[in-house]
Amino acid sequence: MGIGKLRGAHGLSAKVLKAMGLFGGVQGVGILCSVVRVKLVALWLGPGGVALFGIFNSAVDMVKSFSQLGFRSSSVRDIASHSGSASLAGIVAVVRRWGLMLGLLGCVAMLVAAPFLSKSTFGSYDRTLYYMALAIAVFLMAVSASEEAVLQGTGRLRALARASLWGMVGGLAVSVPMFYFLGLESVVPSIIAYVLVTNLALMGRRVKFPGKALRTGLRETWQAGRHFIMLGIYMTATDVIAQVLNYVFIAWLNQTGGENSVGFYQAGFTMVNRYPALIMSAIAMEYYPRLASVASSPLRIRTFVAHEMRLLTLLLTAFVAMFVPLAQLAVRLLYSAEFDVAVPFVTIAMVGVMLRAVSYCMSYVILAKGDGPTFLLTESISAVAALGLNIVAFRLWGVSGLGVSYTLWYLLYVAIIAVVYCRRYRLRVPRRLVFAVCLEVVAIAICVIVAMTAGHLWALVPGVLTAAVSFYCLKKIF
Structure with missing residues (x-):
C-alpha cells in the first residue's frame, strides 16, 4: 500500500511539473x-x-x-x-x-x-x-x-x-x-x-x-451548456468588479500620491503578482481539469489539493527565498534605479506570495464544483478588502506599505477560502501540511525581515538555507 502511494505521488508530481515546464x-x-x-x-x-x-x-x-x-x-x-x-x-x-x-x-x-x-x-x-x-x-x-x-x-x-x-x-x-x-x-x-x-x-x-x-438543437445546446455559461457569467462579473475596484484605487493613488506613486505601484504589483502567476497558471492548466474530474469525490479532492499545495509551496519557497536578496537587482534590471522606491514593496509582498499559493490551491475547488455564487462572493469580498487595505497602508507607510497590504490581503483571503473549503465543502487540510506551510511562510518572513533591517545581501544567508531545504524536500518527493 505504501509503495503504491509513493508511486502514485511520484507520477502525479512528475505530471504537474511536466505541465508547469510545458506551459x-x-x-x-x-x-x-x-x-x-x-x-x-x-x-x-x-x-x-x-x-x-x-x-x-x-x-x-x-x-x-x-x-x-x-x-x-x-x-x-x-x-x-x-x-x-x-x-x-x-x-x-x-x-x-x-x-x-x-x-x-x-x-x-x-x-x-x-x-x-x-x-x-x-x-x-x-x-x-x-x-x-x-x-x-x-x-x-x-x-x-x-x-x-x-x-x-x-x-x-x-x-x-x-x-x-x-x-x-x-x-x-x-x-x-x-x-x-x-x-x-x-x-x-x-x-x-x-x-x-x-x-x-x-x-x-x-x-x-x-x-x-x-x-x-438550440434547446439541447442551452440545456447542456447553461451550467458552464452561468458559471462563466459569475466569473465575468467577478473580473469586472476586481478591475473596477483596482481602477478606483489607481485613480485615488494618482490624486493622492501623484503619477510617480502610480508608476511605482504598477511596477511592484507586476513583479509580485504577474511573474509568480506564471508558475501558478502553468500548473493550473493540468490541476483545474483534474480537480473538476473528481469534484464529486471529497477524498480525491482532499488528496489532490494537499498534493498541489505541497508541491506549489515548495517550488515558490525556493524561488522566493532566492528572489528576496536579489529584489533590488531585479527591479533595476526590469525597470531602472529610479524604481528603487518599489523595492520594499516587492520585498515585503513576498510573504503574501506564499499565502497566495496556499489560497490558490483551495480556491480552485469552488470552480471545480461549479459554485458560481460562492466564487462571486469570496472574490468580491477579497477585492473590497484589497482596496481598503491598500488605501490604509499607503496613508500610513507610503509605497512600502503596499507590500504590507498585499500580505494582509492574502492572509485574509486564505482565511476566507479556508472557511469555504472546510465549512461549506466539509474538506480539510492535513495537519502536517499546515505545519509545513507555516514553517515555509515563517522562513520567508525571516528572509524579508533580514533584508529590510540588515540589507538585501544579508538575506542571502537565510535565503540560500531555505532554498536548499526546499530543494531537498522536492528531491524526496521524487
Whole structure:
C-alpha cells in the first residue's frame, strides 16, 4: 500500500511539473514574441503605431471579455467531468456550438459599437471601418477559446501547448512583413492575421471523435451548456468588479500620491503578482481539469489539493527565498534605479506570495464544483478588502506599505477560502501540511525581515538555507 502511494505521488508530481515546464515555456515564448512585436512596431511605426495597437487591442479585449462570458474557463469543468464517458462527444459538440454563438454575439457587438468607439476614442467616425473589421478577430477568438477548452478539458495539454506555441510564433511571422510594408495601415490587419494564425494552429490540433458528427438543437445546446455559461457569467462579473475596484484605487493613488506613486505601484504589483502567476497558471492548466474530474469525490479532492499545495509551496519557497536578496537587482534590471522606491514593496509582498499559493490551491475547488455564487462572493469580498487595505497602508507607510497590504490581503483571503473549503465543502487540510506551510511562510518572513533591517545581501544567508531545504524536500518527493 505504501509503495503504491509513493508511486502514485511520484507520477502525479512528475505530471504537474511536466505541465508547469510545458506551459511555463510557452508563456516565456509568448512574452518574447510580445516584446519583439512591440519593439518592431516602435521602430517601424513609431509612437503612433504603438498607441494604435494599444487602442485597438484594448477594444478587442473589452468586447471579448463581455461577449464570451468566461466560458473558456467554465466549460473546462464540464468537459473534464465527462472525460472518459460516452457523453464526452456530446458536451464537446455543445461547447463548440457555444463558441460559435458567442463569437457571433461578439462580432455583432463590435459592429454595433464601432461608430461609438471611433467617435469616443478619435473624436470622429473616420476609424469606424477599422473597428468593424476587428469583429472578425472577436469571432475567431471565441472559436479558438472553445478549442482551447476542449484540449485542456480532455487532458491534451501537449497538443494545446504546441498549438499555442505555433500560433504565437506564426502570428508574429505573419505580422512582421505587414509592419514593414504597410506602416500604420498594418495595425488592424496584423491583429486579425495574428488571431487567424492562432485559430488555424488550434484547428490543426482539433479533437475528433469517431462516428458521425453529433447534431444538437438550440434547446439541447442551452440545456447542456447553461451550467458552464452561468458559471462563466459569475466569473465575468467577478473580473469586472476586481478591475473596477483596482481602477478606483489607481485613480485615488494618482490624486493622492501623484503619477510617480502610480508608476511605482504598477511596477511592484507586476513583479509580485504577474511573474509568480506564471508558475501558478502553468500548473493550473493540468490541476483545474483534474480537480473538476473528481469534484464529486471529497477524498480525491482532499488528496489532490494537499498534493498541489505541497508541491506549489515548495517550488515558490525556493524561488522566493532566492528572489528576496536579489529584489533590488531585479527591479533595476526590469525597470531602472529610479524604481528603487518599489523595492520594499516587492520585498515585503513576498510573504503574501506564499499565502497566495496556499489560497490558490483551495480556491480552485469552488470552480471545480461549479459554485458560481460562492466564487462571486469570496472574490468580491477579497477585492473590497484589497482596496481598503491598500488605501490604509499607503496613508500610513507610503509605497512600502503596499507590500504590507498585499500580505494582509492574502492572509485574509486564505482565511476566507479556508472557511469555504472546510465549512461549506466539509474538506480539510492535513495537519502536517499546515505545519509545513507555516514553517515555509515563517522562513520567508525571516528572509524579508533580514533584508529590510540588515540589507538585501544579508538575506542571502537565510535565503540560500531555505532554498536548499526546499530543494531537498522536492528531491524526496521524487
